[in-house]
Amino acid sequence: MTEHGKGWNKLSEPIVEACNQLGVPVLQIKEKFGGLRIYLGSNGPEWLYNLADRMEDLSYTTCENCGNAGKPKRGGWIKTLCERCDKVEIND
16 A cells, blocks of 8 residues: 555554544555655545645655655655665665
């Protein structure tokens, strides 16, 4: 269901939990162009979609690998990483 690094779990898990409680299907959660994309069914309350939008926005300042503060990095794929994880990715 989720196709992203573990650092974004703190952004996606509240959405999944809320959807499970409300009976709203989670269609897909993934990384795309350095940001989180959350696709939900259409039968939920407006606040749920607003929360999903907010989590997508926060993903651009959250390292996808570790969850610390990060920013989008270019180099082939666009990934949102902190400085430490960016150095590890460069060296791999």
